[in-house]
Amino acid sequence: MAVGFAVELLFIFSIVQARVQAVSSQAVGVVGGVVYLSPLLQTQKTTYHQSHWCYGSSLKVAIHENGSEVQYPNGPFKDRLELFSNNTLKISSLLKNDSNTYRVYLEDVAGKEDTYRISLKVYDVVPKPTVRAIVNGNNPEHCDVTLECRVQLEDVTYEWMPPSRVMPVGSNSTNGTVPLSFNPSLETYTCRASNPVSSSSARLTRRHPCLWTAESSAVPTTTKTSMLMLLGHLLLLFFALH
Known part of the structure; x- marks a missing residue:
């Protein structure tokens, strides 16, 4: 009985020691x-x-x-x-x-x-991400797009923040009215790349209907829709002059 109890104590001591280690x-x-x-x-x-x-x-x-x-x-x-x-x-x-x-x-x-x-x-410190818009299809009235955000690092998470579509510019607490300002022709999307020690962000701006510009460049992202619209305007100008 005493031997069994001693063995049990030794087993418990081993577990405690292992936990300490x-x-x-x-x-x-x-x-x-x-x-x-x-x-x-x-x-x-x-x-x-x-x-x-x-x-x-x-x-x-x-x-x-x-x-x-x-x-x-x-x-x-x-x-x-x-x-x-x-x-x-x-x-x-x-x-x-x-x-x-x-x-x-x-x-x-x-x-x-x-x-x-x-x-x-x-x-590593997360650098400013590279962002771009990849437009799918060629319907100028429908902006079907994929937003891409990348940094040349591992162990990074990405978060896209959509634009605030409604911007309050004042309020009247007496009658419950809130004047609003809309700008449907211009929207900004923000991508934030993060790791446990740092983060960085970059923005993409959309101009109606589907023309995109990256924050890191003043040159708009090339898209099928914007090219087709430009070609259409040039053709209309050509026929108007002739």
Whole structure:
């Protein structure tokens, strides 16, 4: 009976220890920026005898032993690391290759070691997206169009924001009337490209019925409908002169 109880306690202890070893968190950074990696386990103890940080599973990048200066072994982080007294690791001038899992090993005076993992993901700054309109069909009275928004990055989400079709220009709270202003011949659509650290946007302007202009260029987006309309106007002008 006692043996079974001891085995059960050992099993529970193993689960708890595994959970401690699995303590982790996530962090994000931007290329060229700064990030601080801080082990939350330090709140459980007041003092650690020594500590060291690893990039990945085994590459030591910062080593601190009690009473000695912090050592930064030569490697991909040369002159970019700073380890503070609370075991927080500062990484400057971030690079995309800095994305990885970082492990900090904290040892107390009794030799007991705590481990903490932080997964770092470094993102590029999102540039201004390229937008364009692709018009389908050739009906000048019906604008069937596909709006396209792109940036040359991975891990980016896109959001299209339609124009505000109704623009209040005043109100009268006494009789419940609201004067409105409409401009059906001109609309602006905005695309926003985002990642966890930044976002950027660009606009497409539609002029009635289906002529589109991108914000990044003063030249209207080439469309089948606009070309056909231009050709029609030229033919009418030709017959009028003859």
